[in-house]
Amino acid sequence: MSPTQWDLPPELCCRPMAFVALTGLDVTYNAIHRAIWDAFCANRRADRVPISFKVLPGDHEYPKCRTKRTSYEWYIPKGILKTGWMNKHLNLVPALLVLFYELDWDDAVWKEKQSECATKVEIVRTSLQGRNTKVAVVLIQKKTPLPPGEDLVASERAASLCNACDLSGKSLFVLPHTDHLVGYIIRLENAFYEHAQTYYYTEIRRVKSHKEFLNKTTHQLLFVRHQFKIAFFSELKQDTQNSLKYYRTAYSLVHELRTHETNMLEIKTMAGFINYKICRLCFQHNTPLDAIAQFRKHIDLCKKKIGSAELAFEHTAWMSKQFQSFGDLFDEAIKLGLTAIQTQNPGFYYQQAAYYAQERKQQATHLCAHEASVSYPTPDHLETPSGALDFYGQRAWRQGHQSIDPPHMEKEKGGILALQMKEKDVPHSELIIALLSNAVAQFKKYKCPRMKSHLMVQMGEEYNHAKDYTKALKLLDYVMCDYRTERWWSLLTSILSTALRCSYLMAHIKDYITYSMELVGRASTLREEQKSRIEKNLIKVLMNEVPEAEPDCDQASAKAAQALWSDRMSLAGSNEFTIEVQDYVPFVQCKAKFLSPSFHVDDPVQLHVYLRADCPHPVRFSKLCVSLSNQEYNQLCVVEEPCKSQDILEASSQENMCLVPGKTRIYSFKFVAKTEDVGKKIEITAVDLMLGSDNGRCVFLNWRGGGGDAASSHEALLAARSFKSRGRVPEQHVEWDTVSIQASTMIISRIPKISVQLSHEPPALNNEMYRITVSIQSNEETVTKDVKLTAGLKPGQDANLTQSTHVTLNGLEMCDESHPALLPDIAIGDLQPGEKVEKCLYVRCVTTGARIFLFHVAYALSTKVEGKDITCRCHKDETVTIETVVPFEVAVKFVSTKFEHLDRVYVDIPFLLMTDILSASPWPLHLVTSQLQLAPTMAAMDQPQSQVEHVVLQTGECASECFSLQCPPVLNGTSSVASGQYLISWKRKSWCADAPVVTTVTTLPHVMVETIPLYVHAELPSFGRVRESMPVRYHIQNRTGLVQDVEMSVEPSDAFMFSGLKQVRLRILPGAEQEMLYNFYPLMAGYQNLPQLNISLLRFPAVSGQLLRRFLPSRIFVKVHLQCLAKARFVQYTTDCCPMDRVSHLSCRSLQFIQSDHGPLGCISDQSSPCMS
């Protein structure tokens, strides 16, 4: 876009930098000069000093300096700031002029060169007459200079050159043209920068000095001008803090100026400039809040300064520009690292700028509505002799004029007219849209989606005004759905109305229909008559006629649109539209539902479609069709009526096809599902409603799935909460909100009329062939064909169960690994009505635990549904959980011949193996037999025979067996040996004789076998008798290959007297046996401890007497002497009278006394415990 009157001048917007002019450089033809120039200006990085360089010829003419005013007494300023001033100091008047001159210290013609240089200096001095511009000379030298002070010739010649050129020593520089050019240049420019700073400092001082000559009445403008200049020079000097201070003073001075219509524009223009500078510096100083505060103040001060009412658009244009440039500044600051927030970002300023631009447009259309006869005034009052203004913000036809009234009324009118005519050509919409889209970009960045949508609506409306309907519709369409989902119907209606207008003006039929549909519907907040008008238009379009023009369209556009519509109408084809209404809120609502979430295949599937119109007039449709996921059914779900009468509004002869506003209409469909669809889902994929007719124009409203639209889900939610829904609704009347969509249904198989019963005796016993009897009875009325039974472990359980479960139909043999866990499709054949079939199934469970068994009976059956023959497959499942338990537990122990527990056995010494079989089964168990399979490391003492053969165990009963065994010698002293296996064959008692016998194997535990060096065994009678001698013989065997020294002693006992060797020391040869004979003479009856035999081996101290004693009986039962029996009654009496504790405390001696006097005590000993040996 070309710069307009309102754009800020570029010299204001740039960052002021010290201006240094370079002369004497021939950058075109001299390579060295070129290199120097490039080093100055190419690739200047931010860390270089801020200087703008310019190469000027030696005889360049600089702006002439006016003669300095000595007094301001009669001076009346013509304006605030000259338009050329900023540019002059930025680009025309240098702060420092640098003359480059090629001269070496040892130049042959030094004198001549020196004077030539002096002449050149003189020339530039003259051209800068009156300016404070500094002059400096740089000597370009070929040689590297010596360190200062060493080159005497150089210092002498430098002094003479300074003298000749009238330069101070600080203004003469040497630039050796060597490798380190850039380094020298940087040092040079730093020196230049200092000179420039001094220059601007003096300039500031100079301007400040004017102040004392000014008076407040006539020189108000100068106060502003001077402050501005000081601030600007400070900026050039890079003293931004002070510069900001001066600009602030200037700003307050501007507002102190007397304002009237003639100078309002000038004041506002300057205020805008200064405000821009202040805001810019505030952002630069990273004080954005100051910038915002300043801007707010500026706007508040200037908002009301409208100026001439005839040029009101100028004020809004200026305001718009103020906001826009502040937005630009803000945005620029953000790019440099400032963080903005949601509520304070450039978007707001662009938005406001757009508002003012819109206002400007309105004012312009209002103020510039000249009649066609009014032409642009001649002569052009906007022309100035120079083509530009002298002062910022003044009128071209009265420049420099500062009094309150315009000097020339005629000129004034002409000027205003010219401005108004020009304003007419401004592309307002373009400006507004650009600003809005700037704002949109900002709001997008700062998470304001609604603000963004709002601005996009405005953009759309602006495009509509600019007659760019396509773009307008694109934008409006984009935001419409946001407003729809947020349910702001008032806003949606307004957008839709605009969109409808656009689509009308473009004669865009499909869009027109879509927008109308929604505007007529329930989401629209339009009044009834508006809706009625739109609906009538909609019907016209459906009948292929031209609709009425939308209101608020201008005449010309409406006329053009009419023509477009007529063209569209005459065109054949493209008269069929499908509108997906799911995402809109159309004027016809639709809900479709299957009456049940599932249907049996022998029941007809029922489907209802509910329709309701929300428009003001009844509407007729010509076709309603439902599409289902299986398209074969689609033809069964159609309602159609060839539309004969032209008028859709007329009530139809068949009321069926007419939707009355506010009334719910139900269309029901019924069809028989195909048998292939059993187990499948049938879904409603779409519902289509055809409006219009084939010969006019037809529009399909298409609902995906089971209907509903953008608003319906929320309505359903509200209805669910509503107290109204709890009230009773009269029959037949359907409350629309209570209808819920059911878009899919399952087709499930027919209910089987067959009974499957299981009989069995749980729990199953581990490893047995568990019998389950399945009885199947048909309750169908016709023959069931092809009955099949699938039985066994239910799939989907633990994988290990499949391995450990075996199913068979043959109950006579044990089944093994080869049998499956599930027997599929056991053919049973056909079943007549009422017929019953039984099937036995045997299950072997190898492991314990619960299992689920499945019995699945499937069959086919012919039946009639709605007069249609179908063959349905039915099936019935029966499951049962069966627990498997162990039938019995086997406990095994090793005991000595004395029935003492053994933790180890001894070589060649007999011991006993005892087994206990404890029944855990709830059913009686028949133990068929048992068998001991000994390992080679064990030997039976005799032929072991089962002692439990044909024993029947009830629950909790225990059967025991006992085997006498012996271990052959082992190699080394001690080792653990295997014992063998114990086999038990059993079955349930209840089962028939030919049922297979289950053999359960129990592995016997390992046992420790030990060799002992000495074996002792006693030979004694099974019982003794009081006072009758009994012989006891001890055999002592040496089982080693060594001669054993044995010490033996017999301890005395209270119960016995004995004869024999009381203590003896023997020597037993290897393998030999020694026999010791004793005669024991029992003194007391009952169980008596034998006198203890102590044996100690001198060679094997490890083999203790205690160990050896285990082989010997420790006590013996002593019977009463026959003669004593007569006295027994008396003893009974004594013991009854004598408390037991006292008896126990009697000493043995006294007992002996009692015994001797009153006979034996055998009658009170416990004789109930049997002796097994």
Next chain:
Amino acid sequence: MAVCIAVIAKENYPLFIRSVPVQNELKFHYTVHTSLDVVEEKISAVGKAMADQRELYLGLLYPTEDYKVYGYVTNSKVKFVIVVDSSNTSLRDNEIRSMFRKLHNSFTDVMCNPFYNPGDTIQSKAFDSIVSAMMVQAS
């Protein structure tokens, strides 16, 4: 006094909206709608843990050239928005707060009405009169 008062449902659709210069109703609707951006941001800025102690009054949402928009969010996320003319400098923060409190009380009464469905637009006369009392009297 307010120029526009609005009650917005938890799901951000309007339950009640009333503005003084009736001819420019749409503009106020847009103003209220766009202010929801700031409301949402302010609610989400308060962490979940702090949600219980959150102040209901959100303060000035954003200033436009002509209006000031204030916000208030109940614990059930129903939003109240009051738009005040920028030139009306007599209104202090405290007064805005008390306006919101009054509005909230009246809204609670509406909710307590057994015949009112939560989520429906508010059509209560009592609420209407409370709102009218807070509005600038149309001249």
